[in-house]
Amino acid sequence: MTEKHPLQIDALSGWKRTHDCGCLRKEDAGLEVILMGWVNGRRDLGNLIFIDLRDRGGLTQVVFDPEVDPRSHEKAHILRNEWVVAVKGRVSPRLEGRENRDLPTGEIEIKALELRILNHTDTPPFQVDGMVDASEALRMKYRYLELRRPQVLENFRKRHHIATVVRSTLNSKGFLEVETPFLTRSTPEGARDYVVPSRVNPGMFYALPQSPQLFKQLLMVAGFDRYYQIVRCFRDEDLRADRQPEFTQVDMEMSFADEEGVMQVIEDLMKALFHEVLGRPMPAPIPRITYHEAMERYGTDRPDLRFGMEMEDISELAARSDFRIFRGTVEEGGVVKALTVHGGAGEFSRKGIDELAATTSEGGARGLAWAKVTEGGWQSSLDKFFDGSLKARVNERLGAAPGDLLLMVADKRPTANRSLGLLRLEIARRLKLYEADQFALAWITRFPLFEWDEEQDRLVSVHHPFTSPMEEDMDLLESNPEGVRSRAYDLVLNGAEIGGGSVRIHTLPMQARIFRILGISEEEAGVKFGFFLEALKYGAPPHAGMALGFDRLVAILAGVSSIREVIAFPKTTSASCPLTEAPAPLDEAQLRELGLKPIR
Numbered sequence: 001m002t003e004k005h006p007l008q009i010d011a012l013s014g015w016k017r018t019h020d021c022g023c024l025r026k027e028d029a030g031l032e033v034i035l036m037g038w039v040n041g042r043r044d045l046g047n048l049i050f051i052d053l054r055d056r057g058g059l060t061q062v063v064f065d066p067e068v069d070p071r072s073h074e075k076a077h078i079l080r081n082e083w084v085v086a087v088k089g090r091v092s093p094r095l096e097g098r099e100n101r102d103l104p105t106g107e108i109e110i111k112a113l114e115l116r117i118l119n120h121t122d123t124p125p126f127q128v129d130g131m132v133d134a135s136e137a138l139r140m141k142y143r144y145l146e147l148r149r150p151q152v153l154e155n156f157r158k159r160h161h162i163a164t165v166v167r168s169t170l171n172s173k174g175f176l177e178v179e180t181p182f183l184t185r186s187t188p189e190g191a192r193d194y195v196v197p198s199r200v201n202p203g204m205f206y207a208l209p210q211s212p213q214l215f216k217q218l219l220m221v222a223g224f225d226r227y228y229q230i231v232r233c234f235r236d237e238d239l240r241a242d243r244q245p246e247f248t249q250v251d252m253e254m255s256f257a258d259e260e261g262v263m264q265v266i267e268d269l270m271k272a273l274f275h276e277v278l279g280r281p282m283p284a285p286i287p288r289i290t291y292h293e294a295m296e297r298y299g300t301d302r303p304d305l306r307f308g309m310e311m312e313d314i315s316e317l318a319a320r321s322d323f324r325i326f327r328g329t330v331e332e333g334g335v336v337k338a339l340t341v342h343g344g345a346g347e348f349s350r351k352g353i354d355e356l357a358a359t360t361s362e363g364g365a366r367g368l369a370w371a372k373v374t375e376g377g378w379q380s381s382l383d384k385f386f387d388g389s390l391k392a393r394v395n396e397r398l399g400a401a402p403g404d405l406l407l408m409v410a411d412k413r414p415t416a417n418r419s420l421g422l423l424r425l426e427i428a429r430r431l432k433l434y435e436a437d438q439f440a441l442a443w444i445t446r447f448p449l450f451e452w453d454e455e456q457d458r459l460v461s462v463h464h465p466f467t468s469p470m471e472e473d474m475d476l477l478e479s480n481p482e483g484v485r486s487r488a489y490d491l492v493l494n495g496a497e498i499g500g501g502s503v504r505i506h507t508l509p510m511q512a513r514i515f516r517i518l519g520i521s522e523e524e525a526g527v528k529f530g531f532f533l534e535a536l537k538y539g540a541p542p543h544a545g546m547a548l549g550f551d552r553l554v555a556i557l558a559g560v561s562s563i564r565e566v567i568a569f570p571k572t573t574s575a576s577c578p579l580t581e582a583p584a585p586l587d588e589a590q591l592r593e594l595g596l597k598p599i600r
Helices: 070-076 136-141 150-172 213-222 258-276 289-299 324-331 350-362 388-398 415-430 471-476 506-517 523-537 550-558 589-594
Strands: 031-046 050-053 057-062 084-093 108-119 194-197 205-208 228-235 246-255 288-290 335-341 369-376 376-379 406-413 440-444 450-453 458-461 487-495 497-502 543-549
Touching: 031 057, 031 108, 050 070, 050 084, 057 070, 070 108, 108 205, 150 228, 150 258, 150 550, 213 228, 213 246, 213 523, 213 543, 246 550, 258 440, 258 487, 258 497, 258 543, 258 550, 288 289, 289 440, 324 335, 324 406, 335 388, 335 415, 335 543, 350 406, 350 415, 376 388, 406 415, 487 543, 497 550, 506 523, 543 550
Parallel strands: 057 108, 288 440
Antiparallel strands: 031 050, 031 084, 050 057, 084 108, 194 205, 228 246, 246 543, 335 406, 369 376, 369 406, 440 487, 450 458, 487 497, 497 543
16 A cells, blocks of 8 residues: 655656766865755754765765755655655765765765655665665565665676677677577477467467577578677576576577687687676686596586595595495495595584585485594594505595595495585585685586486487587497587586587588487477478588576676576576566466467
């Protein structure tokens, strides 16, 4: 219910804003200005009334003095936070000692000559200024109020700046920005599509694009040579903090290019972003790590390189011990892998180590063995199973010294890698092994081309079915498809994948061969991808490309933990919008028009 206020709303009546609330300085003293914005705070000192007026530009203090303008002073008595007002006044230096050094406009104030109240407000459901004092659900429902917060607005200034740098950098390299369709056909080879019924073609459906993949390859066939767009994409998948059903990516493609060409463009773009947005050089050179190396050393294909603590394979040494679990695991074809936490012996109690074991169990490990290295040997239940010489060799292999903590997992190789990879991240978080403003990039290369999907009981593409295999692995395509490596590459920043790309298949015979290996019949390929396969007959050039996750990139550069913080109107983890209450049902008339039946 709307509150009743004693004053009518004033009209602008020809007033035009002369300045924003963040730009006036001491040298503007004496200037008559008109400012407009929201009341951020109000202080009534009886004779004088002060308000902080806020707009996108910042804050300016306004003072209402009855001796300057009695009518405005009287109206100012009823002002409340978040009311929308316009003030005509004169810029005046603040009294000496009353300056606010934390505010860009802190050396001046506006002596009000006239006040116009442009709108009132109901009491906001949470405090707009100051500390966050509401649940995320409430803040998302009233997202437009949260967006008024200067610290939230700053995320979107940075997002805008990043988009500007992306465009200017790619434009300077000869790329054309081209928009591709949002209404296309479903090609279900990745996540689930969002589908749109066609009214004029009853029983037919469009799909919203998960990526402009095929269209950008068609642009290469068309001879556009270098394409990009900052594009909205849609995926109907389970959500996390770093996923949304609709998201933005920087999409690009290059003709007559290989991995090196694409990676160089992206590295130049990242250099520009670090320089222009963060005001610092990009950590260079960006290391290149193969997928196999990443899994063996870090337990993940998106390693966080802001700290060390790499995994080591100690299977050979562990198999010589008298510890039955270690020996049995190695004999059965498994591995024993270990992490060394330098100085960790004093950081983790027995209870703390039990908590670390819970982390490894999330990765599927059956247990976590440990040893604290001391001057006299190991403080561990493992001590009796390793003779002195073997313990010394393990310590040497792991670079361990007194005071260090050794953490070991015995299991199948993928499980051991995954479990210790999770443990590595948890330890780094607990021990604060990196700084909040630290950045580390890495290229991950030579991914497997295929993997076995247990649920579908068939081979699927690790990236997508348009990725080229490595030339030296071509002979393995039919005989050992899971041993084939791809010409794919991912860019990782601070342990998050921010982009992925590949050299594409550009010949029809090779594309047909990959479809056969994936179990896609010629007829099915024609139905799903016929338009694309037809295009490959007409002189498709060699080409390669990449897409950067724009929301994720902005979130990392802005120093926030979730991409929801850098999306103006995000969805929840159930893909719903608390603000608009979408998704919502259609009425029966709409359904009939689309040829759909309601669910009873």
